[in-house]
Structure formats: C-alpha cells, structure tokens
Amino acid sequence: MAAELSGSENSGSDAELSGSENSDEIRHEFRAFCAAVRRGDWEEAREFLTLHPNVITATDSWGTALHNATIFGHEQIVEELVQLMTEEQLEIKDGDGWTAFACAVRENIKMVECMVTKNKKLLGIAVEPLQRTPIVIAARNDQWDIVRYLYSLTPPQDLMPDKGIYGSELVRICLEAKQFGIQIEPGHSVNDFRINIQNQENEQGNRRNNTGYIVLNVNVGINRIRKLKLIHVRSRQILDFMCEVIKHLNDEELKDYYVSDAIVVAVENGIVDVVTSLCKARPELLLTIYKDGKSLFHYAVECRQEKVYSLLYGVRQRNLITTFIDDSDKSMLHCAGMLSPLATEKLDRIPGAALQMQRERQWYKGFGQTDK
CATH class of the missing domain: 1.10.12 (Lyase 2-enoyl-coa Hydratase; Chain  A, domain 2)
Structure with a gap:
C-alpha cells in the first residue's frame, strides 16, 4: 500500500528540505523526525518541529509528516499536525500526486473529519494520475461511512459531467456495490x-x-x-432515469457514453430488464451491429441467455435480425451449434452430460421456430 501511495520503494532518497535548513545534520534529524512520526512517537517529533518548524512542509519518500502519520494510522499525530498546518499546507501532494487527505479516506474517518473540518477544498482535489477524487477513492475501498460523510459535504456541482468523470465513476461504483444512499438495519x-x-x-x-x-x-x-x-426498486429507478437521458443522445454521444458496451454486458449476464429498457429508449439498438459484427441476439445465443433471446419473438424486425451474419460469416444458428467460453460456463452448471446435451439440442431446435 505504501509504495502505491507515495513511492516508498525509493526509500533511500533524500528529504526535500527548503530554505537554509539543508545541512547534512538537519537532513539526518529530519529522517529521524519522520521515523518518529511513523512509530507514533509524538514527543520526539514535536521536539524537532519546535526547533525546525518549517520542515512541516518538507517531504521524504512517504510524503510530508502528515502523509506519514496518516499512512501509519496515528490519529493523535494527525490531529496535532493539522492544528499546526495552514489550509494550503494540507493540500501538499506526495510524489505520486496524493494528498494526505486522499490517503486518509481509504480507511480512517476520524482523520478525514479532522482534515476536512479545516479545509473543505480537499474534497475536490483529485489524484490526477488515477483521475479519482477522495469520495471516489473511499468508494473504491468500500469505506461507505466515509463516502456518506464526504457526500454530505461535497457540492453537487463537483459531481456534474463538466467537472470530469468523478460523478459517473461514483455512481458506477455505488451500483456495483449496491449502495443506494440507504442504510437498512435489522428491525x-x-x-x-x-x-x-x-x-x-x-x-x-x-x-x-x-x-x-x-x-x-x-x-x-x-x-x-x-x-x-x-435494492431492486432503487436500481429500477436509476435505470429509468438513465433511459430518459439516453433517449435524447445523438449517435456520437451514445458511443461516448458506452451505451453499446452496457447492453452487451447486460446480454452476457442475462439481465432482461436492462436490455428491454435500453431498447425501448433507443429501438435502433435492436438492429445495431456490435463487436465482431454481432447483433445483441448473436451474443444472447453465444452466452446461452434464453430469456434475452426470447425477446426476439416480440420484435417486428425478427426475420431481418435472424438473417444477420457476423464478421466470421456465422449466423445465429452457427452460434447455437458452437460452444463459446460463456456458453460452456453456463452449461457447466447443469449436472450430468445427458442433461447438458439435452439443453444444447433444445437451443439448436429452437431456431426452427424463429421464422414462424
């Protein structure tokens, strides 16, 4: 974790001291100061700070003293350092672009509260190489108490599309984790x-x-x-809202917002509600050719998702769709006669070779009914 946060693999690098306090003796003492912070020895660290207050902004391979205290989980030292630092000093980043606040949101809400109380600008400072703001970092690390706390403080405009991908990334992570802003406790x-x-x-x-x-x-x-x-009700509400937005997108925006990728993933996983909702919002998705020249029904057959494939019987363009040929000159009938990795994975859930063969024959025979 440390190497990811602040480049600790370069632990032999000299501390970056500013001003006139750059003698070998002070550098040695500074390293001892940072080591004391990492150990949680505030008395020793405070003595050095009293003699050399400017080094509160100096960095070693782990970042500033505040980075050190945060990474090693010393809440008391974090509180002491925050009191001594200015708002601007709390915004200092380590060599990898992390503020101490960004490190704190990974695991410690007390440190988070301490820092953000002094400087709310920290909420909007992203770790640039990763394109993640603190609230996104907290969500990626399943720190949902911290996410809720940060969300209550984050201005809504900071999560709008014109500010970057942070808002959409947060929504995506929340959906994956089934976190919808509600907390259900046993009655x-x-x-x-x-x-x-x-x-x-x-x-x-x-x-x-x-x-x-x-x-x-x-x-x-x-x-x-x-x-x-x-969870189902909340998911349905979010899906309906997204479909309303999708209705008004132009072709380029549909591509930029990965709508096609979303419907392919829904088909692969057999999520009929998502497929039907997206196709109702944008009917052309039914006739769209996706990766490798496949229609969404090609994917449904490859993945053996019969519920998605059965949607074909309610589509007016059924005869047209069944004639589609992919880039390998294969029709849906070919797909039914072949076992893709996804089809094999689903087939393996059926016990016994006889039942598996029966299931495959049902798939193949089913194509005789699509043109009736």
Whole structure:
C-alpha cells in the first residue's frame, strides 16, 4: 500500500528540505523526525518541529509528516499536525500526486473529519494520475461511512459531467456495490426478539428457546428479502432515469457514453430488464451491429441467455435480425451449434452430460421456430 501511495520503494532518497535548513545534520534529524512520526512517537517529533518548524512542509519518500502519520494510522499525530498546518499546507501532494487527505479516506474517518473540518477544498482535489477524487477513492475501498460523510459535504456541482468523470465513476461504483444512499438495519423486532429469547432460555428451557431462534431466523430472512426488494426498486429507478437521458443522445454521444458496451454486458449476464429498457429508449439498438459484427441476439445465443433471446419473438424486425451474419460469416444458428467460453460456463452448471446435451439440442431446435 505504501509504495502505491507515495513511492516508498525509493526509500533511500533524500528529504526535500527548503530554505537554509539543508545541512547534512538537519537532513539526518529530519529522517529521524519522520521515523518518529511513523512509530507514533509524538514527543520526539514535536521536539524537532519546535526547533525546525518549517520542515512541516518538507517531504521524504512517504510524503510530508502528515502523509506519514496518516499512512501509519496515528490519529493523535494527525490531529496535532493539522492544528499546526495552514489550509494550503494540507493540500501538499506526495510524489505520486496524493494528498494526505486522499490517503486518509481509504480507511480512517476520524482523520478525514479532522482534515476536512479545516479545509473543505480537499474534497475536490483529485489524484490526477488515477483521475479519482477522495469520495471516489473511499468508494473504491468500500469505506461507505466515509463516502456518506464526504457526500454530505461535497457540492453537487463537483459531481456534474463538466467537472470530469468523478460523478459517473461514483455512481458506477455505488451500483456495483449496491449502495443506494440507504442504510437498512435489522428491525427493532429482531433485536427485541433476541432479548426475549434469552429470557425464555432462563425461564422455560431449551425447547422454547429453539422455537424462538427458528422464528428469529425467519425474521432475519424477511429482512433480507426486504433489503433485496429495496435494492431492486432503487436500481429500477436509476435505470429509468438513465433511459430518459439516453433517449435524447445523438449517435456520437451514445458511443461516448458506452451505451453499446452496457447492453452487451447486460446480454452476457442475462439481465432482461436492462436490455428491454435500453431498447425501448433507443429501438435502433435492436438492429445495431456490435463487436465482431454481432447483433445483441448473436451474443444472447453465444452466452446461452434464453430469456434475452426470447425477446426476439416480440420484435417486428425478427426475420431481418435472424438473417444477420457476423464478421466470421456465422449466423445465429452457427452460434447455437458452437460452444463459446460463456456458453460452456453456463452449461457447466447443469449436472450430468445427458442433461447438458439435452439443453444444447433444445437451443439448436429452437431456431426452427424463429421464422414462424
């Protein structure tokens, strides 16, 4: 982690000291100062800072003293250093373009709160080589308490398209992690019931207690179903919103926003809702030729996604689509007779060679009905 954050592989490099304090003796003491910070020895570090206050902005291979304290998780030293530093000094980056704040959002909300309270500009400073702002870094590291905290402070305009890819990247990560700005906790009835279980064990013995735990497990299962339902509802709302935007894009924007890539991924994974919604918003996607000259129905056959392929029966241009030939001169019938890696992966889930063969024959025979 350290090497990724601040180039620690160059640990033998000299500290970059400014001004007149650049003697060999001070450089040696500075290295000892940074080592003390990494150890969490604030008393030793403070003594050196008292003698040489300007070195608070100097860097070693790990960055400034604040970078060092942050990376090694010393909350007290971070608080002390933040009090001594100006807002501008908190914005100093290490050799790899990371501020100490960007390092903190990977794992420590107390440090995050301490720094951003003093300088809210830190919220918008990106790690340029990675094109990631702090909130995106936190999301990529599954620090959702930090993400929610940063989101409450981040101006909405900083996540707009004209500011870069940060807003769309955050949405993408949240979708993948099924984080929709809601926090679903087990209901009070579950917690209360757990207490009741303990009382029943004391008063009525294990038989009643076991019955209670069965009911508790059912209750937990209901909460899980509720959570999945909410995730589906939120996902549906986001999909509907995106489709409204897609309706008004020109051809170049459709390409720039990777709409074609999105529908291919949806086909590969058999996500019918996404395929139908995108095609309703932009019907031409049904007739679009994708990578290697394939239609989305070619991909559906290759991946053995029968639910996606069955959409073909409701398409008016069915006869036209079934005649499409890809860049290898293969029709959908050819795809049905071949096993792609994705088809093999799905077929492997069916137990037994006989059932697998039956399944493949059903796919092949199904193409006799597409032109009826």
